[in-house]
Amino acid sequence: MRTGHRKPHETDGGDSKTARGFRALGIHKIWLFAACGIFLIPHFSFADSGAQPPIPDMPLGEAIGQVLAIPGDAEYGAYLASECVTCHQQHSANHAIPLINGLPREYFVEAMLEYKYRLRDNSVMQAIMGSLGMEELSALATYFSTKD
Amino acid sequence: MSSVTRRTFNKLLGAGASAMAMPGLLRAQERKNVVIVGGGAGGATVARHLAEKAGGAINITLIEDSEKYTTCFFSNLYLGGYRDFASITHGYDRLVNDYGIRKITARAEEIDRTAQTVRTSTGETIPYDRLVLSPGIDLIFDSVPGYSKELAEIAPHAWQAGPQTQLLKSKIDGLKNGDQVVMVAPPNPYRCPPGPYERVSMIAHTLKSRGLNDCTIVVLDPKEKFSKQGLFTAGWEKYYPGMVEWYGPNIHGGIKGVDVEAGTVETDFDTFSGALLNIIPAQRAGSIAISAGLSDDSGFCPVDAETMRSKRDENIFVIGDASIAGAMPKSGSAANSQAKVVVMHLMGDLSDARVFPARYLNTCWSLVETNDGIKVGAQYANVDGAIASTSSFISQPDESADIRKQTFEESVAWYDGITKDMFG
Ligand SMILES: Cc1cc2nc3c(=O)[nH]c(=O)nc-3n(C[C@H](O)[C@H](O)[C@H](O)COP(=O)(O)OP(=O)(O)OC[C@H]3O[C@@H](n4cnc5c(N)ncnc54)[C@H](O)[C@@H]3O)c2cc1C
Numbered sequence: 001m002r003t004g005h006r007k008p009h010e011t012d013g014g015d016s017k018t019a020r021g022f023r024a025l026g027i028h029k030i031w032l033f034a035a036c037g038i039f040l041i042p043h044f045s046f047a048d049s050g051a052q053p054p055i056p057d058m059p060l061g062e063a064i065g066q067v068l069a070i071p072g073d074a075e076y077g078a079y080l081a082s083e084c085v086t087c088h089q090q091h092s093a094n095h096a097i098p099l100i101n102g103l104p105r106e107y108f109v110e111a112m113l114e115y116k117y118r119l120r121d122n123s124v125m126q127a128i129m130g131s132l133g134m135e136e137l138s139a140l141a142t143y144f145s146t147k148d
Numbered sequence: 149m150s151s152v153t154r155r156t157f158n159k160l161l162g163a164g165a166s167a168m169a170m171p172g173l174l175r176a177q178e179r180k181n182v183v184i185v186g187g188g189a190g191g192a193t194v195a196r197h198l199a200e201k202a203g204g205a206i207n208i209t210l211i212e213d214s215e216k217y218t219t220c221f222f223s224n225l226y227l228g229g230y231r232d233f234a235s236i237t238h239g240y241d242r243l244v245n246d247y248g249i250r251k252i253t254a255r256a257e258e259i260d261r262t263a264q265t266v267r268t269s270t271g272e273t274i275p276y277d278r279l280v281l282s283p284g285i286d287l288i289f290d291s292v293p294g295y296s297k298e299l300a301e302i303a304p305h306a307w308q309a310g311p312q313t314q315l316l317k318s319k320i321d322g323l324k325n326g327d328q329v330v331m332v333a334p335p336n337p338y339r340c341p342p343g344p345y346e347r348v349s350m351i352a353h354t355l356k357s358r359g360l361n362d363c364t365i366v367v368l369d370p371k372e373k374f375s376k377q378g379l380f381t382a383g384w385e386k387y388y389p390g391m392v393e394w395y396g397p398n399i400h401g402g403i404k405g406v407d408v409e410a411g412t413v414e415t416d417f418d419t420f421s422g423a424l425l426n427i428i429p430a431q432r433a434g435s436i437a438i439s440a441g442l443s444d445d446s447g448f449c450p451v452d453a454e455t456m457r458s459k460r461d462e463n464i465f466v467i468g469d470a471s472i473a474g475a476m477p478k479s480g481s482a483a484n485s486q487a488k489v490v491v492m493h494l495m496g497d498l499s500d501a502r503v504f505p506a507r508y509l510n511t512c513w514s515l516v517e518t519n520d521g522i523k524v525g526a527q528y529a530n531v532d533g534a535i536a537s538t539s540s541f542i543s544q545p546d547e548s549a550d551i552r553k554q555t556f557e558e559s560v561a562w563y564d565g566i567t568k569d570m571f572g
Contacts, residue, residue, distance in 0.1 A: 050542045079504045082197060082488040086481075089565040096557035097565065123541035124511055124525060124558070130539035131507075131527035 052130040055117050063117075067109045067134045072142025080136055081143050090147075101147040108141040180206050180498040183266050183276040185256040185436055187212030187240060189219075189480035190282030190468030192570035193487035194494075199247035201495050209250045209274055210243065211266065217571075218309040220340065221480045222563050225515060227306075227317050228350030229357070236309070242572035256283075259440040261461055278494055281442070281449075281458075282468040282483060283434025284308070285339050288447075291430035292332055293405035303408045303425035306347075307339065319424045320351055325360040330413050330422030332403060333369040337448070338431045339469045339478040341375035342524070346514035347426070349380065352388040353517055366420050367394045368403055368413055375477075376514065376524055379543055383516035433470035440464070448472045453530040454506050455493045456486050465490045473508075474535030476528055482510040484566055506530055513559035519549070521556030 056063060088100045100108070114120040116129040129137075182198060184191045187210050195210045202208070218237045225231045243249045255269040259279065266274045287305060289296050295303070306316040323329070329351060333344045348365050355363045373396070374380075384392040401416025406427055413420045413427075432438065432447030442449045442458045449466040450459040453474060458464040467473075467490055468483035476482045485508045495501035511525035526540035543555065 050540060051537075052539045052541065075502055076504050079488070079492050080507065082491070083485055083507060083509055085565075086484050086569045087562050087565045089568050095561070096554070097561040123543075124523070127525060127527055127539045127541045128509065131529070136507075 052118075052127055060113060060117050060119070063113050063134075064106075064110050067113065067138050067141070068106065070135055070138040072105070072138040072140075073135075074139070074142050074146065076136070077139035077141075077143025080132075080140050084140070100144050103141075103144055105141045105145040108144055109137060112137055112140070180277040181209070181275055182206050182278050182280065182494055182498070183209045183211065183274050184280040184282065185211045185266065186282040186284060186434065186468070187214075187217055187243075187251070188282060188284055188468065188483070189221075189566070189570065190483035190487050191280065192217070192240075192243065193484045194280050194282065194467070194490055195243055195249050196247055196570060196572055197488060197491040198494055199243075199249055201491060201501075202499070204248060206494075206498060207250070208248070209252060209276075210240070211252045211254060211256045211268060211274070212240070213253070213255050214310070215239070215253055218313065219480065219563075219567065220307070220309040220343070221566075223306070223309045223313045224343065224346045224350045226313060227320060227347065228353045228515065230350075230515070230518075233314060238567055238571045240571065246572055256436050259436065259464075261440065261464070264463060277463070278497060279464045280490055280494075281434075281437050281440070281464060281466045281470060282487070283436050283470055285431040285433065285469045285478075286435050286438075288430045288432055291335070292403065292427055294408065295406050295427050295429060299408040300427070303406070303427050305428050306426065307334070307343075307428050307431075316426060320354055323355065323360060323363060323423060326362045327360075327423035328363065328421065329365045329424045329426065330420050331365065331367045331426040332406065332413055332428060333367055333371065333374070334428040335370040335430050337446075337478060338428070340512070341477050341479075342380075342512050342514045344369075344428060345374060345376065345380040346516075348392055348394075349383060349388075349514070349516045352384070352391050355391070356388060361391070363391060365392050366422070367392070368400055368415060368420065369394060369396050370403060372396050372398065375512070376522055376542065378545060379522045380514075380516065382545055383520065383522075387517040387520075431469075433466075437466055437470045442466055444472075446472065453533055453535045456490050456506075457493070465493070474528070475526070475537045476508060476510055476535055477512065479510055479512050480566060481512065481525075481562075482508070484569060485509050508535060511562065513555065513562060515556060515559070519553040519556050521552055521554075521559050523555050523559070 087097045090099060090101050112129050115125040118126055184195050195208055199208055216237050216239050222231055222236050226233060226236055240251045244251050252268055256266050257269050258267040264276050266276060287307060304312045304316040306312040331344060348367055351365055399417060404414040406413045408425060411421055411425060433443050433449050437443055437449050442460050444450050449471050451457060451466050451471045452459060456465045456467050458466050467486040469478040473486060489506045492503055496503035508528035511523055513521055513523045515521050522543040524542040526537040528535050529538050
């Protein structure tokens with residue numbers, strides 16, 4: 001288990017609940033993923049703003065397989081996606097933020113996990129994926145794969 | 149099984165792909181009424197997304213004072229000369245014509261929580277089953293002694309976008325070389341934590357591009373520290389050397405008051421004169437939320453972390469700047485995210501739609517100089533009854549120029565996206 005030591009970054013105005021929130025999210029995940037025993041975050045060190053959950057121990061390939069094996073709940077995906085579409089607008093003419101409607105499920109899951117594993121380097125997306133569990137990712141992938 | 153809350157799902161229509169839009173579940177005579185007060189970042193988003201989900205099965209009334217909405221977001225870029233005023237001003241035509249939303253251009257004057265009605269300045273009384281309040285902020289003008297709503301016509305705050313923003317721009321454009329600008333920054337909590345400092349950057353940019361290098365911008369801040377401080381101060385030193393002076397309370401000793409006619413701000417330490425004063429006073433929730441009895445001593449409205457429901461009234465949701473949203477800042481991005489949670493719960497309350505655990509997010513982009521954008525943001529969830537951050541990020545001081553340019557381009561795409569998300 002990585003302990004998630006990160007360089008203390010500049011702070012951003014006293015976000016004191018963050019550490020607590022992060023720990024609690026770990027506990028939530030333990031519960032959520034107890035069945036498959038992955039993405040376990042029992043504790044980690046936290047350095048104010050600019051903090052992300054540790055990269056999961058599980059190899060990326062295995063994580064992709066596990067997410068794809070979860071049946072995607074498209075209704076849950078529709079709610080979660082409503083947060084994504086603020087930036088990822090279907091008709092946006094500006095491609096600094098890509099369109100994601102219609103992306104194949106497999107591709108979507110792989111790309112999002114690459115953010116979670118910080119192999120892709122957009123910090124907004126890394127933070128979003130850092131907080132999303134496998135079930136959520138599966139739901140989103142199913143939802144977006146059916147949109148055109 | 150999933151972690152989500154499941155309601156008994158009435159499959160009258162079958163579990164089709166369009167299960168989120170289920171007009172068939174509500175018969176015409178049972179149509180429920182949702183009233184939204186405030187057509188800004190929070191309210192317009194609720195209106196549009198609810199209309200999309202409800203597919204005509206819910207009557208949606210949007211009560212907004214203005215004909216058009218000028219975004220505070222990117223208003224600093226307007227001051228910097230990067231945007232024109234029209235490009236940050238949006239109408240409600242598509243919400244009305246394409247989404248079937250009833251827009252009343254009036255002030256909501258009184259909420260009767262027992263009768264569940266809202267009375268407007270045009271004399272209408274509108275009934276609601278659920279009410280959403282996203283009225284933004286009111287400025288507490290006298291939090292800076294000597295300042296007032298009337299004097300804002302001379303020393304603009306420009307913290308509510310519109311004519312105030314245009315006034316500030318015209319005053320900036322009228323400055324001459326050697327002139328000083330004095331900004332009084334607001335105390336916490338206030339809308340847009342990085343906003344005053346992005347504004348300083350944009351004013352400096354404008355002055356520098358006009359060759360007015362002997363101008364100075366003095367910031368008198370009631371706070372010891374501010375959002376993205378290291379990134380802003382590094383940017384000021386790099387691009388605007390000698391032009392920006394920031395003083396926290398341990399230097400100025402306290403802001404005593406302003407004399408707008410004389411153009412001075414008095415502090416414990418000294419009196420500062422400016423050819424232009426930009427006074428940003430303390431803030432509280434929009435008055436309609438306060439007069440409805442939904443606020444606490446802080447002047448903002450406590451809400452349930454999972455639903456954004458008012459802690460004072462379960463039929464009312466309060467979002468955006470007016471709410472106390474735990475660790476989330478008061479931003480357009482945050483208000484838009486909270487709106488999605490509210491739409492889910494409106495559908496859950498008024499139809500048989502399922503509800504899921506709330507997820508919130510925020511990103512605040514700021515421009516320091518052309519193609520040098522910085523960002524800070526986080527994900528949030530309900531943790532033990534409070535909205536707390538679950539992961540976060542901030543631009544790094546040693547980033548490449550390419551990343552800063554990319555960040556700026558992202559912010560432009562975000563603006564494009566959020567305004568479409570609000571107004572269709
Ligand atoms: C200079 C500046 C820069 C900013 N930059 C950013 C940024 O880059 N990114 C970001 O995310 N946020 C930014 N913000 C913050 C953002 O503008 C606000 O947080 C956001 O607008 C809050 O949304 P809201 O729905 O709570 O309120 P608002 O967007 O202010 O909407 C409230 C609306 O309600 C209406 N209203 C109020 N009371 C009544 C009533 N009684 N009856 C009828 N109508 C009423 C008002 O007319 C207004 O249109 C910035 C703010 C400023 C000042």
